[in-house]
Amino acid sequence: MHLDDDAVRRIEDSIISAAIQPERWTDAVSLLVAATGARGAGALPLRGRVPGIPMSDSLEAVADGYFRGGWSERDYRTNGLPQLIRTGLFVDQDYATPDIMRTEPFYASYLRPHGFQWSAGLLVEVGGDAWVMMLQRTGDQGPYTPEEQQALKRMIAPLNRAAQLAHSMGEARLNGLADAFGAIRNPSLLLDRTGRVLRVSAAAERLLGRDLNIRAGELVVPADARATAAIRRHIAAAVWTDLKPDSPALAPVIVEREGCRPLILRAQPLRKTGLEYFDGCRAILTIVDLDARSPADPGLLKQLYGLTPKESELCNALLAGHGPQDCTDLLQMSMATVRSHLKRIFAKTGTSGQSELLLLLSQQARL
Secondary structure, rough: OOOOOHHHHHHHHHHHHHHHHHHHHHHHHHHHHHOOOOOOEEEOOOOOOOOOOOHHHHHHHHEEEHHHHOOOHHEEEEEHHHHHHHOEEHHHHHHOOHHHHHHHHHHOOOOOHHHEEEEEEEEEEEOOEEEEEEEEEOOOOOOOHHHHHHHHHHHHHHHEEEEEEHHHHHHHHHHHOOOOOOOOHOOOOEEEEOOEEEEEHHHHHHHOOOOEEEEEOOEEEEOHHHHHHHHHHHHHHHOOOOOOOOOOHHHOOEEEEEEEEEEEEEEEEOOOOOOOOOOOOEEEEEEHHHOOOOOOHHHHHHHHHHOOOOHHHHHHHHHOOOHHHHHHHHHHOOOHHHHHHHHHHHHOOOOHHHHHHHHHHHOOOOO
């Protein structure tokens, strides 16, 4: 392992370059691997997960199963977190005996089959969040010696400076985005990778209250735990890209309100590369207030989607906040007829459910 002043500076410069141009993260981490005598390296958040992690190419196979295979929940190295928080560095020897490393499933069934065994972790704290840069060695390479551990500590400050720069650049983008959405008066919230609310537009603030609110940073429906769970799943689907396109979690969420028409919530990712690792903002959630919308023009619905007058009438009844059952009395239709109309409406508009249809109709409605 060779970590002299020049090597430390090169690594810091490389990580700073990656903060500016995120596509360079792989090269930056690979340089860290070479300088620290590791076989692979990758950064892991201490809380939650992220869509992709900054890592060397050599860790791709093992990283793929870390979250998908549930090993993140069984990572024995979490026993070293107190040491990591206290000193900024941990190694396997701090919390695992040779017997544990031989028999513990995380080592025996996960790391070793991929050719890895020994680890060292460097603490990276940025923007109120904490990460650990994991350095991985093979069994043949052996553990990090006390002398090597002292050398590794030289990397803690440069890693944190570079991560802080990446985070600061993300904050600048976040503030600009928040200003832009405020200017167009669009009810919206900006969210981090865990679904926590970072910013709320003035228009969205006016919609918060009894029916929809923010508690401990999370968007909730106070009187409806199921709706809150649906919002949580929907936001997670916006942050993560590993769901199938027809996943129910991707559909907009309808929040019912007493005495008012529903709110429609839709979250969308702010980036597709997943490379801005230390950038706090991950998704935007927009809110459509159906009470602020006029009925959709039947003529426009016919022109755009080929809807019949009865289908348009049903659409506007739904847009007014009536459920399918209510529409049977309101429109003098049987439930079978309502279902038949809805099936044709979904097909004509290319929507897969009532929430998507309402969102589409709200966009066509006259303001």
